[in-house]
């Protein structure tokens with residue numbers, strides 16, 4: 001799909017001799033969550049040291065960086081939006097902070113703090129969070145301040161010379177998971193970063209929970225009250241890596257179920273030769289379709305191993321170019337076939353239209369597009385920018401019109417009910433704002 005942006009990934013580690021190197025390694029496994037900036041902050045128990053770069057972790061960190069980043073605990077960040085972590089000298093002491101999420105009322109809060117005499121350097125969201133957390137008498141009270149004031153989401157890490165605070169907003173929008181290995185304790189945006197460091201998964205950080213991590217392991221300092229959860233449903237459909245498990249649900253299994261739901265809709269109605277994914281995020285959905293329908297699963301696109309995940313490019317032009325470069329058609333696989341083509345979602349429809357056209361040009365007889373997510377009706381407000389309202393195809397066109405626009409022979413989206421069923425959760429446990437426009441922040445005006 002490749003038409004969304006604004007993701008971040010966080011990682012924290014306590015108790016490792018090669019702390020900065022290990023954080024760097026873990027960030028590599030979170031790189032799909034943002035490729036424009038990366039940063040690491042460490043501590044030796046006395047001070048907080050930071051190094052950040054523009055670009056990917058593998059391309060930017062040098063031996064010199066690792067010589068500077070001493071200490072046996074630290075935090076790291078990958079981002080599309082800005083450089084994090086950032087450091088601050090404050091009344092609570094020196095600290096570094098980074099987060100994954102989005103603060104909807106950031107501008108308003110920044111103006112409010114400025115009018116109270118606070119100074120800002122970049123007017124960034126992480127800067128705002130850094131000021132808000134210092135309003136408490138300690139970091140726990142600081143995080144409570146954040147929760148009281150913001151409308152939005154955060155999975156945040158704070159590094160101090162004593163240890164690491166990890167906090168997840170009270171709705172649990174964005175994932176945050178704990179892992180350990182011997183005397184090492186870690187926290188990550190996705191379980192794959194822990195698995196690839198040979199760490200055992202301990203558990204997810206609960207919505208509203210503030211955990212302190214030091215040599216003694218994980219200690220819950222407080223769990224903020226919440227009337228409901230709002231786990232981002234898009235994580236399972238697209239954002240997260242297929243080898244991750246979020247809040248107890250495997251991303252792979254969730255995608256398989258979404259694909260199976262689509263296959264059930266087609267049972268007895270569609271005659272096709274093969275089912276194929278739009279790689280990579282369509283793979284799990286196509287597998288699920290294949291398992292349910294028994295149609296042969298076949299690749300019709302070759303993924304360029306040097307291509308980027310296109311949504312993490314900064315501009316739409318870059319994203320479209322990258323999406324085109326990333327996938328080339330396997331002519332032999334497509335020629336003469338009636339293809340069921342599975343994708344995670346349609347934002348503008350530009351990229352799926354290109355893919356359908358390329359398959360037809362390669363000789364595909366028919367291309368039937370099946371989409372795991374229901375039609376996207378609202379841009380995300382809580383950490384995943386699914387573009388502006390006027391860019392969303394489903395706001396401007398009916399399903400029939402989109403089908404015509406993308407030049408497919410048929411087009412079916414999962415219904416919201418089937419989509420939720422595939423996740424095995426109740427509607428009110430999930431954030432479904434992209435589709436139903438219902439914000440869990442009750443008092444705020446909804447779009």
Ligand code: SF4
Nearest residue numbers: 232234380431433434
């Ligand atoms: S609006 Fe959509 S992408 Fe954003 S948190 Fe909710 S479900 Fe996730």
